Amino acid sequence: MNIPGEMTAADHLWQVLQAQADDMFALYQLAQLLSQSAEVDEIAQLALPELVRVSDGSHAAMFLPAVDGKLDLIAFIGPDVSDAEQLESMLEFADDEAALAWFQAASGLDVPPAGGDRAILRGGVASTAAHDGRQPSLHAVPGCLTLPLVLGIERAGLVVLSAPSRDGFSRHEQHLLGTMAREVERALQLAMAHSELRYRQQQVERMKTDFVAAVSHDLRTPLALIQASVDSLTHLPVTAEQRNRFISDIGQAAAQLTHQVDTILRFSALEEGHPNMQMQPVDLAECVARTVRQWGPTQQRITFRVPPILVEADPGALQQVITNIIANALKYSPEDAPVRIRGRAWQPRTVEESSEVTIPASVDSSSLGPTSAAIPERAARQFSARGGIALLDIRDWGQGIPSEDLPFLFTKFFRASNARQSSRGGTGLGLHIAKRLIESQGGSIRLRSRLGRGTSVRICMALSTGASN
């Protein structure tokens, strides 16, 4: 054996290699442990004891960002907390300084005198990535080490370690613990993605169930009315007026059924592939009149004033779109409330002007995603290139739509909260189909609404130049 105190170059190299092997083993152990879990809580409870052991510490706490940006205490260990029970905590902290202050008190460290922005941390370097976007770095005061956990853009948590019996953490240890924190980050990111996926899956399941229930309801209701009317006509003595009434009811119910079946079939076709639009000049006034007639010759709620202008469209698709919007307007307003349709041609002088009029001043209610922003401009260019826009506004004075639901209205299966609460059925497809059909025809659709006041939908289509493409 060498004389104690005398270290050869070989001994030194040996020590360095052993230390590296120890580090790798620590990382291996941690990674193996974390790979067993996909739950955030469990990851915290497995990682903290490892970090405490490797740092030879006494206390550790993990804070993760909540949705509102505050830090939640997820797990805490210390010698006074038995291994079998972690601190079940609802503690929330405004930021990592507050979290650190709590931890220092809980673990018995001396809190350094306050003063300045990051004065609570002595000897530390930068702030966490959540605060200033720089690379995460470690804060070290004697006996205390904070490790940022970067979980996403502007989302960062913290692990705080306390080792009051020690002078501090060597650079080597900080490096190792920082690397272990990266492992924990990875595991947490995976766990969070996992749980979000699960949540969405549940959402989709729920939407599917709702959809099936809604469709059944929407088909059964008019069918029941038809059945009842036919039964009455067959078996009961009725006056002429009553007979006409029954016949009108059958007509309306049949229209409803037709509309519903068309909706589902149209949606199915959209889902499967490209909607084949047969674009041609379409007389807008005639199209609207035809559409409104579906509600029977005696209906009185719907009024329209539309000039006989030619738009470039697929006649069947355009009719479907207007039908869907009118159906919504009728459904979500009182029985005597009107539905007013106005159309006009308009020639924008510039592309910007064209964009302005096609996008109403209220919330952009198109579905989320980059393409919806691009379409208005493309449509606007088309409009000005083709020599004008046809505007069709459909207005109702019904229950309106809550503003927080507006961004989601055109999403498939989405139904506004006040629509779901009303007893009327609905599949959440009408507006979604309308938007897809209109945009497939090169047009745009926007919506304005105020809860309790009513809703206005604006469709913009290019005026036909006379020759179809």
Added chain:
Amino acid sequence: MSLANSRASDTRSPHRFDVGDLVAWLHLCVDQLTRHEAELTALDEAIGDGDHGHNMRIGFLAVVEDLAEIQAGDPDLGAILSHVGLILISSVGGASGPLYGAALIEAGLAVSGQTEAGLPELAAALEAACRGVARRGHCYPGDKTLLDSLQPAADALKTALSSASHPAGSVHEQWQTGASLAVPLDQMSEAARQGMLSTIPLQARRGLAMRYGPRSMGHQDPGATSCYLLLQALADTWKQRRQ
């Protein structure tokens, strides 16, 4: 027993562990690990991933396969032990490889350059092995690991050494340098066995078993079990070759 007689009639010292003993021990380890592989596997299935039995057998098989090469140099107990440790690190799967590797490397360093080891050297080697495991695994006795067998074994040898060193006249001198290893090794093996059994009620605080939390209680630790088997083989090797 006459120490002088036994020395003259047998090149193997009754008091000192030599390279031949070391080699015999390694072979016996393979036998023991093979015989008890199913048991180790079952223990590891309860609170781990079920591969400990397989991993240990494969690892020590790799060691005996390389024995010719290991022994090629000068008969240096320390160098051989360290070499075995290095092989174990890469040949034993899971966490056990690095841990047993650290144990044997440190033990080898403690007896580096020596061709034989008496009780003081063996005690030092075992204590060094414990330090190696504790450092690499960041574990303490009571965490439900192989250290729970290894530390009591090291302590038993230290106890045997200190009682052998108790001043008692000229007989003491002989005991001090040439204390017979038979009894201490048996005491060591028994201490390891007790340590292994002591892991049953413990809750795991290191390794994969940690994930089971309180459910790890009531199960004997597989690492402590394999460690006992190796230490028992050490005592058995001595008995087979000296008595």
